[in-house]
Amino acid sequence: MKKSRWGILGAAGIARKQLIPALHASGQCELVAVASRDQARAEAYAQENGIPVAYGSYEQLLADPSIDIIYNPLPNHLHVEWTAKAVEAGKHVLCEKPLALSVEDVRKLIALRDKTGLLIGEAYAMFHQPRLESLKHHLEKKSFGTLESAHGSFYLTNTNPHDIRNAYAHGGGALWDIGVYPVTVGRWMFGEEPSEVSCAMDLDPRFGVDHHTTGILRFPSGGQMSFACGMRHPFHAAMTLYTESHRIEVGRAYFSDTASQYVFEVFDGAQPPAVKTYSFAPVNQYQLECEHFADSVADGRPFIGSLEQTLANTKVILALFKAADSGRFEKV
Numbered sequence: 515m516k517k518s519r520w521g522i523l524g525a526a527g528i529a530r531k532q533l534i535p536a537l538h539a540s541g542q543c544e545l546v547a548v549a550s551r552d553q554a555r556a557e558a559y560a561q562e563n564g565i566p567v568a569y570g571s572y573e574q575l576l577a578d579p580s581i582d583i584i585y586n587p588l589p590n591h592l593h594v595e596w597t598a599k600a601v602e603a604g605k606h607v608l609c610e611k612p613l614a615l616s617v618e619d620v621r622k623l624i625a626l627r628d629k630t631g632l633l634i635g636e637a638y639a640m641f642h643q644p645r646l647e648s649l650k651h652h653l654e655k656k657s658f659g660t661l662e663s664a665h666g667s668f669y670l671t672n673t674n675p676h677d678i679r680n681a682y683a684h685g686g687g688a689l690w691d692i693g694v695y696p697v698t699v700g701r702w703m704f705g706e707e708p709s710e711v712s713c714a715m716d717l718d719p720r721f722g723v724d725h726h727t728t729g730i731l732r733f734p735s736g737g738q739m740s741f742a743c744g745m746r747h748p749f750h751a752a753m754t755l756y757t758e759s760h761r762i763e764v765g766r767a768y769f770s771d772t773a774s775q776y777v778f779e780v781f782d783g784a785q786p787p788a789v790k791t792y793s794f795a796p797v798n799q800y801q802l803e804c805e806h807f808a809d810s811v812a813d814g815r816p817f818i819g820s821l822e823q824t825l826a827n828t829k830v831i832l833a834l835f836k837a838a839d840s841g842r843f844e845k846v
């Protein structure tokens with residue numbers, strides 16, 4: 515099979531840490547070029563990361579006819595603009611989360627995708643994790659009973675005033691950056707969209723972004739979930755799910771482990787130990803994400819990070835912001 519040829523917009527940290535090693539490791543993908551707003555930065559980044567071509571503008575990258583797929587890890591407020599420009603230049607686009615900050619923008623991209631036939635996907639790497647795929651499958655089969663409740667958390671420490679996550683104008687803040695993970699995994703595991711949400715949110719007085727946010731989602735079937743996220747806290751990322759008879763613990767839920775086995779554990783009503791531990795082989799979820807996207811481009815198979823999933827998620831996140839303002843439950 516012909517390898518898909520990738521180009522990256524911006525000398526981004528996430529690309530250096532995750533996507534570039536993943537693309538280099540994949541036999542299906544070839545990383546061809548990177549573009550920066552600055553030619554010298556592009557060249558240094560290309561050299562450090564083994565990328566053959568360095569462009570000094572994003573426009574030059576999009577004009578390269580040898581590239582099939584653009585990876586867009588720009589700051590959140592530039593995702594839609596540069597995804598649209600890339601599609602208009604004839605490229606498929608895998609764009610970092612959150613792909614859009616408004617429902618209108620997602621609808622605009624859906625129209626562009628449908629007009630051009632090009633693929634636009636949102637890069638939630640945990641969607642490609644065999645552990646969460648397996649858990650989803652078990653919940654659909656009701657292997658442990660019916661999912662009724664869940665709690666997801668994602669905390670980290672980020673007080674860097676220059677980080678895009680602390681810039682309101684760049685779509686920063688804890689909810690857009692990390693709260694989106696438990697919300698997305700929860701919606702996926704429940705298999706339905708919440709009808710209403712409530713939210714408590716504290717803003718950082720220095721930056722104007724939310725740095726501590728807790729929310730509740732109520733699902734039409736009667737299920738409920740809560741989530742919490744914070745950017746001034748020790749790292750923690752986990753999901754706990756409850757059926758009428760079991761509790762399921764997923765540690766480091768939004769990450770896979772490339773070095774050792776990773777698990778989810780099932781407990782019954784009694785005290786630990788777990789009644790069953792499901793173990794999974796080491797895997798790089800970013801590599802699987804790139805390969806699944808390349809497969810979808812090649813043969814049209816569905817990509818789980820679709821724009822329809824983005825649309826549903828964006829509606830929930832915006833309803834959470836509205837509920838934080840109103841202090842009431844808000845319809846999604």
Ligand SMILES: NC(=O)c1ccc[n+]([C@@H]2O[C@H](COP(=O)([O-])OP(=O)(O)OC[C@H]3O[C@@H](n4cnc5c(N)ncnc54)[C@H](OP(=O)(O)O)[C@@H]3O)[C@@H](O)[C@H]2O)c1
Pocket residue numbers: 523524525526527528529549550551552555556587588589590592610611612637638639678691
């Ligand atoms: N999926 C994941 O696991 C994951 C993890 C971390 C981050 N992310 C997402 O990836 C995206 C980038 O995050 P990051 O941590 O990699 O950010 P970053 O290191 O700050 O990289 C963003 C890049 O965007 C370019 N850029 C263009 N206009 C900019 C502006 N006005 N201000 C700042 N940078 C600008 C810069 O490249 P040039 O100057 O070279 O043009 C910069 O290197 C975000 O959407 C974030 O949510 C995803």
